[in-house]
Amino acid sequence: MKPESITTSYRRWAPIYDATFGQITHAGRRHATEVANQTGGDVLEVGVGTGLALPYYAPGVSVTGIDFSEDMLERARAKVSEENLSQVRELRQMDARKLDFADDSFDIVVAMHLISVVPDPEQVMAEMARVCKPGGQILVVNHFAREEGCLAWFERKFAPFADYLGWHSNFPKDRVLGVDALSLVEEKHLTKLGLFTFLRMQKAA
Known part of the structure; x- marks a missing residue:
């Protein structure tokens, strides 16, 4: 997706995100935060959105969140203040393709329902790996394209509307698995229909 499409789409989604898409993605959010x-340690959540996952991080975890959309971040900051989420260290506006953090900064990097939205997912994955400490983990939750069945048909039909919807319905999993420094250590389908997939990757020590 183009950056301007992301901005427009998420300005449209921000006021109703929690009550709509946020409900659908609840299972993946809870699993990744668990x-x-x-x-534990220092966590970077890339694409923090309205901050739906922030209350589920344990008090002993130090969380930094970034998002491209200021409209989403306004709501995330309000959650942190209203719920006194002391585990949240910082929320910043940032392009996930060029993270403003030093190499090897975080023990865990989390991206939930983000990677099929960004303009250059391969670059985003490379940046996530760069800022992750050696031996650290990358946690990804996303919907990935199916190769067959009725759901695969629907995914292909909705694909041309990605810029309007704010996500790609037919995003291939291979696009997140090409970083040499990362190895896939766990893959788990979430919910009964397996609509979303959890991937846990580890950076070489």
Whole structure:
């Protein structure tokens, strides 16, 4: 997707995101934060959105969140203030293709329902790997394209509307698995229909 399409789409989605798409993606958000809490340390959430996942991080975890959309970040900051989320260290506007952090900064990097939205997912994955510490983990939750069945047919039909919807319905999983420094250590389908997939990758020590 083009950056200007992302801005427009998420300005449109921001006021109703929590009550709509946020409900659909709840299972993936809870699972990813539970895995992050088990490891602990410094966490970067790329594409923090309206901050729906922030309350689920344990108090002992230090969370930095970034998002391209200021409209989403305004709502995330309000959640942090209203719910007194002391585990959230910082929320910043940033392009995920060029993260403004030093190499090896975070123990865990999380991207939930983001990678099929960004203009250059391969570059985003490379940046996530760069800022992750050696031996650290990359956690990705996303919908990936199916190769067959009725859902695959619907994914192809909705694909031309990606810029309007704000996400790609037929995004291939291979596009997140090409970073040499990362190895896939876990893959899990979430929800009964397996609409979303959880991927846990580890950076070489």
